[in-house]
Amino acid sequence: xxxxxVYKKAFNRTATMLRxxxxxxxxxxxxxxxxxxxxxxxxxxxxxxxxxxxxxxxVRNGIRTVGREVDGNDCYPDAETTPxxxxxxxxxxxxxxxGDTRPGTSINELELARQFGVATNGIRxxxxxxxxxxxxxKRPNTGxxxxxxxxxxxxxLFEIRVMFELRSAxxxxxxxxxxxxxxxxxxxxxAHADLLEQIESRFHDFSGLDNRFHRLINEASPNRFIDxxxxxxxxxFHYHYQWNKQDEKQRNQAAIIEHVAYIDALExxxxxxxxxxxxxxxxxxxxxxxxxxxxx
Amino acid sequence: xxxxxVYKKAFNRTATMLRxxxxxxxxxxxxxxxxxxxxxxxxxxxxxxxxxxxxxxxVRNGIRTVGREVDGNDCYPDAETTPxxxxxxxxxxxxxxxGDTRPGTSINELELARQFGVATNGIRxxxxxxxxxxxxxKRPNTGxxxxxxxxxxxxxLFEIRVMFELRSAxxxxxxxxxxxxxxxxxxxxxAHADLLEQIESRFHDFSGLDNRFHRLINEASPNRFIDxxxxxxxxxFHYHYQWNKQDEKQRNQAAIIEHVAYIDALExxxxxxxxxxxxxxxxxxxxxxxxxxxxx
DNA sequence: AGCATGAACTTTATCCATAAAAAACAACTT
DNA sequence: AAGTTGTTTTTTATGGATAAAGTTCATGCT
Numbered sequence: 288x289x290x291x292x293v294y295k296k297a298f299n300r301t302a303t304m305l306r307x308x309x310x311x312x313x314x315x316x317x318x319x320x321x322x323x324x325x326x327x328x329x330x331x332x333x334x335x336x337x338x339x340x341x342x343x344x345x346v347r348n349g350i351r352t353v354g355r356e357v358d359g360n361d362c363y364p365d366a367e368t369t370p371x372x373x374x375x376x377x378x379x380x381x382x383x384x385x386g387d388t389r390p391g392t393s394i395n396e397l398e399l400a401r402q403f404g405v406a407t408n409g410i411r412x413x414x415x416x417x418x419x420x421x422x423x424x425k426r427p428n429t430g431x432x433x434x435x436x437x438x439x440x441x442x443x444l445f446e447i448r449v450m451f452e453l454r455s456a457x458x459x460x461x462x463x464x465x466x467x468x469x470x471x472x473x474x475x476x477x478a479h480a481d482l483l484e485q486i487e488s489r490f491h492d493f494s495g496l497d498n499r500f501h502r503l504i505n506e507a508s509p510n511r512f513i514d515x516x517x518x519x520x521x522x523x524f525h526y527h528y529q530w531n532k533q534d535e536k537q538r539n540q541a542a543i544i545e546h547v548a549y550i551d552a553l554e555x556x557x558x559x560x561x562x563x564x565x566x567x568x569x570x571x572x573x574x575x576x577x578x579x580x581x582x583x
Numbered sequence: 584x585x586x587x588x589v590y591k592k593a594f595n596r597t598a599t600m601l602r603x604x605x606x607x608x609x610x611x612x613x614x615x616x617x618x619x620x621x622x623x624x625x626x627x628x629x630x631x632x633x634x635x636x637x638x639x640x641x642v643r644n645g646i647r648t649v650g651r652e653v654d655g656n657d658c659y660p661d662a663e664t665t666p667x668x669x670x671x672x673x674x675x676x677x678x679x680x681x682g683d684t685r686p687g688t689s690i691n692e693l694e695l696a697r698q699f700g701v702a703t704n705g706i707r708x709x710x711x712x713x714x715x716x717x718x719x720x721k722r723p724n725t726g727x728x729x730x731x732x733x734x735x736x737x738x739x740l741f742e743i744r745v746m747f748e749l750r751s752a753x754x755x756x757x758x759x760x761x762x763x764x765x766x767x768x769x770x771x772x773x774a775h776a777d778l779l780e781q782i783e784s785r786f787h788d789f790s791g792l793d794n795r796f797h798r799l800i801n802e803a804s805p806n807r808f809i810d811x812x813x814x815x816x817x818x819x820f821h822y823h824y825q826w827n828k829q830d831e832k833q834r835n836q837a838a839i840i841e842h843v844a845y846i847d848a849l850e851x852x853x854x855x856x857x858x859x860x861x862x863x864x865x866x867x868x869x870x871x872x873x874x875x876x877x878x879x
Numbered sequence: 880a881g882c883a884t885g886a887a888c889t890t891t892a893t894c895c896a897t898a899a900a901a902a903a904c905a906a907c908t909t
Numbered sequence: 910a911a912g913t914t915g916t917t918t919t920t921t922a923t924g925g926a927t928a929a930a931g932t933t934c935a936t937g938c939t
Contacts, residue, residue, distance in 0.1 A: 326900085
């Protein structure tokens with residue numbers, strides 16, 4: 288049966304808004320709420336119905352008002368707000384990156400389905416989606432081959448990344464002064480400075496910033512294939528570093544400094560300087576990844 | 584129910600071998616046949632069983648010998664040797680490229696499933712696979728969006744293609760003289776010359792040659808992401824030009840000439856000359872595609 | 880021991896069913 | 910006329926079943 292994670296997440300969001308007093312003075316209409324949460328009206332109605340049933344909202348003459356205080360027990364647990372497909376993704380990535388899954392291992396849909404407690408269909412859909420990452424390969428009628436999160440993989444990935452990033456950085460720097468992206472870049476530079484100051488406590492915040500930065504650079508001259516490729520990077524790094532936290536602080540600190548130099552180079556509009564800064568940053572990112580691969 | 588296309592294709596292959604006298608002097612063992620056709624022994628046995636039933640093969644004391652002559656009726660029709668997934672692909676591509684499917688159209692899994700006569704699952708798997716081509720986009724819980732086989736798409740595609748091809752061509756040219764790829768390149772040049780001579784009758788053979796050429800260039804310094812990207816190009820071009828045959832002969836003739844110049848440039852090992860030839864060829868390929876888009 | 884066939888078992892490709900979510904339609908209200 | 914809510918219809922996400930194809934085990938023959 289389809290999970291009701293959409294409803295549960297919507298419910299939690301609404302309950303939180305209620306708790307934080309974002310909905311004082313009567314509840315918004317179904318349609319407004321719908322837009323607010325980004326979900327269909329059908330789901331909103333289900334949420335509302337449950338809120339009423341739990342007396343978090345009361346209705347009189349068709350008018351909804353805030354009811355009793357929301358308490359911690361009212362929210363559904365996080366696990367129930369994640370769709371199956373996402374669970375499969377997480378479990379697979381863990382199986383692949385944390386287990387000692389060797390390159391050359393063959394992947395068995397049925398076995399994974401049993402292991403993860405889902406139907407084979409879900410596994411297969413995930414594998415098809417995942418195959419674009421270059422880590423697995425389908426052999427028809429037979430199964431999938433895990434090619435390994437190897438040094439080769441990282442090298443090939445970074446080769447492309449460098450090509451794309453150099454291209455995007457140069458195009459970015461050639462934008463007219465009037466482009467709004469320049470001020471976004473300046474804002475990002477400030478955010479970097481802030482983070483650097485509080486690096487001791489906030490060093491995990493870097494990955495979000497990193498993402499914003501690289502996506503901003505691509506924004507100047509969009510290319511869907513480059514965007515897609517950046518999705519791969521984001522995905523891989525997300526899971527890889529989720530389980531490889533050694534030196535996280537130093538790693539991020541170094542990267543922030545490189546970013547700032549890179550931003551300065553962009554602002555200078557000097558092509559050679561940009562190339563140097565960009566390459567320096569990516570070389571260091573690659574070295575970091577390589578190191579973590581060897582350790583692992 | 585799963586289709587028995589694997590069996591039927593294997594049967595046809597075996598029957599053809601029988602007809603062409605490739606199996607005179609007694610049939611090979613199940614295992615040998617299996618290797619020959621590239622299919623499991625289970626399937627081979629099924630083929631053998633049917634061959635015997637139809638008296639194309641006769642068994643005496645457990646020894647198999649060639650039986651009656653194979654005639655045209657013995658083979659299964661082509662449509663029955665193509666798996667469902669492939670049919671879906673073909674029908675979808677036709678729907679997308681030939682129908683007047685407009686950019687922005689939303690794609691309905693259920694509707695396509697009905698239209699193509701398959702289960703929704705198959706449609707979905709295809710769409711997931713296809714999404715990497717940058718022409719459709721998934722919106723969770725809602726469906727897919729067709730972004731259009733537009734000019735933008737072609738431009739973005741070619742931008743990447745140029746980057747990749749320049750990189751691969753330069754790396755190719757820097758190979759040591761001892762690399763076996765040089766002789767492969769020479770052979771390919773000859774094949775081009777041959778084709779050019781018989782262009783009147785054989786101009787459809789170009790696309791195979793084109794593929795071999797570009798794949799050869801990538802072979803010198805493999806990168807899985809570049810290979811994957813080339814798969815996209817191959818796929819798109821295959822279907823697009825399947826239904827856009829205007830000027831096919833001239834188009835191919837021009838391309839052959841460009842290829843030869845490109846090969847000469849590679850053999851000269853002169854980086855600038857390579858860049859010029861490569862860019863010239865790709866610019867012309869792009870222009871051709873663009874023209875066919877406008878016409879369509 | 881090494882290869883051929885036979886039989887049993889496992890996995891993939893494919894269809895079908897259904898609750899949840901979205902979308903479309905209808906009726907009311909201000 | 911535009912925004913509400915109620916109802917119905919359609920579509921997606923997910924599980925389940927099964928024939929075909931692949932793989933492994935067993936037996937027998939040189």
